[in-house]
Amino acid sequence: MNSTKIAVIGASGYTGLELLRLLLMHPQAELVCVTSRANAGKSLKQLFPRFTGAPGADLEFIAPDADVIAASGAEVAFLALPHGVAAEYATSLLERGLRVIDLSADFRLDDPAVYEEFYGAPHPAVDLLKEAVYGLPEIRSEEISKARLIASPGCYPTSIILPLLPLLRKGLIDPQSIVTCSMSGVSGAGRKEAIPLLFCECNESVRAYSVPKHRHLSEIEQELSIAAGEKVVMSFTPHLVPTNAGICSTTSAKLVGDLAEVGKALEEAYNDAAYVRLLGKGGCADTKNVTRTNFVDIGWDYDERTGRILLLSAEDNLGKGAAGQAIQSFNIMSGFSETSGLLNF
Numbered sequence: 001m002n003s004t005k006i007a008v009i010g011a012s013g014y015t016g017l018e019l020l021r022l023l024l025m026h027p028q029a030e031l032v033c034v035t036s037r038a039n040a041g042k043s044l045k046q047l048f049p050r051f052t053g054a055p056g057a058d059l060e061f062i063a064p065d066a067d068v069i070a071a072s073g074a075e076v077a078f079l080a081l082p083h084g085v086a087a088e089y090a091t092s093l094l095e096r097g098l099r100v101i102d103l104s105a106d107f108r109l110d111d112p113a114v115y116e117e118f119y120g121a122p123h124p125a126v127d128l129l130k131e132a133v134y135g136l137p138e139i140r141s142e143e144i145s146k147a148r149l150i151a152s153p154g155c156y157p158t159s160i161i162l163p164l165l166p167l168l169r170k171g172l173i174d175p176q177s178i179v180t181c182s183m184s185g186v187s188g189a190g191r192k193e194a195i196p197l198l199f200c201e202c203n204e205s206v207r208a209y210s211v212p213k214h215r216h217l218s219e220i221e222q223e224l225s226i227a228a229g230e231k232v233v234m235s236f237t238p239h240l241v242p243t244n245a246g247i248c249s250t251t252s253a254k255l256v257g258d259l260a261e262v263g264k265a266l267e268e269a270y271n272d273a274a275y276v277r278l279l280g281k282g283g284c285a286d287t288k289n290v291t292r293t294n295f296v297d298i299g300w301d302y303d304e305r306t307g308r309i310l311l312l313s314a315e316d317n318l319g320k321g322a323a324g325q326a327i328q329s330f331n332i333m334s335g336f337s338e339t340s341g342l343l344n345f
């Protein structure tokens with residue numbers, strides 16, 4: 001079976017770890033390079049003992065350097081780096097002939113002015129924005145299959161955009177009435193030292209954060225606007241909850257079309273989608289059913305008192321929200337089965 005040589009840049013973080021876990025089991029991927037500045041010289045199994053016994057677990061972390069990464073023979077690089085940093089590596093690795101799947105936010109937005117508004121700095125690689133493909137396989141499979149640079153969507157956006165798109169495309173909801181409240185496990189914030197992320201600050205506690213303008217609004221509104229055919233402005237409030245992983249999003253919007261069409265629109269859009277599981281009317285998605293998988297579960301309901309449709313979705317922020325989705329795109333761009341190395345329950 002053909003296999004592709006892979007580098008994971010930023011492999012010591014949480015999305016990096018999930019990429020390693022999935023890629024070590026992937027039948028068509030061969031890990032040849034993993035980077036971390038702090039852990040250069042350690043093997044995968046030294047830093048992550050869970051990999052002891054896995055083929056490839058003796059591979060050593062190196063400090064990230066574009067020439068050394070290219071010299072490893074890697075054909076595809078996954079970037080699991082902070083935004084701003086990822087763009088530098090994308091540029092230098094594309095120049096060296098690698099294809100790049102970026103898990104950061106650097107290439108998700110079409111308009112560099114929107115990037116600057118939400119990320120507080122000028123876009124670091126404007127010239128690459130035009131060719132980057134927003135890597136949501138359920139809507140961009142064709143573009144992903146031809147891409148050199150994929151911008152894998154953010155965790156919250158995946159859980160919010162997927163249920164809304166079919167309803168917006170069919171004009172079933174008022175595009176200006178969308179309200180989402182999401183909850184994320186703490187791994188969503190990355191594997192970094194920060195007082196608000198300490199156990200005693202998060203455990204047995206729930207709080208909203210980044211209100212009223214979380215940076216993910218930029219890509220969510222971008223994709224919803226394309227689907228609605230008009231500029232969408234919405235309300236989004238994320239919360240941190242004391243779980244390791246998992247995102248639960250509850251979205252509501254005013255029904256303006258035929259209620260009977262809502263379930264049909266979702267089924268038509270996702271009946272053949274490998275990783276979208278529809279729970280039907282009354283189905284409340286639950287993070288325990290999706291963590292450590294690449295599935296996003298979607299239920300829906302109708303509140304007749306307010307005339308609003310409710311969309312209830314759940315995914316693993318590190319799975320469909322990050323590493324799993326990036327590997328789904330890798331499979332498509334490589335011509336492999338979309339589910340290769342990813343079908344686990």
Ligand SMILES: NC(=O)C1=CN([C@@H]2O[C@H](COP(=O)(O)OP(=O)(O)OC[C@H]3O[C@@H](n4cnc5c(N)ncnc54)[C@H](OP(=O)(O)O)[C@@H]3O)[C@@H](O)[C@H]2O)C=CC1
Binds near residue numbers: 080187
């Ligand atoms: N966590 C999540 O649920 C999700 C995260 N994302 C995005 O994916 C990316 C990675 O996130 P996550 O894994 O959580 O982050 P982490 O903070 O857990 O890991 C970051 C990684 O990048 C490396 N790194 C950090 N700074 C630099 C630098 N200046 N140069 C080179 N390497 C660097 C770190 O290793 P070292 O410092 O040793 O070099 C580490 O391996 C981010 O852009 C994040 O926003 C996307 C979807 C979901």
Ligand SMILES: CC(=O)N[C@@H](CCC(=O)OP(=O)(O)O)C(=O)O
Binds near residue numbers: 103154184185
């Ligand atoms: C809980 C938590 O802090 N979550 C992160 C989102 C993680 C993510 O998806 O980040 P990217 O957009 O960079 O991919 C946050 O709110 O910033």
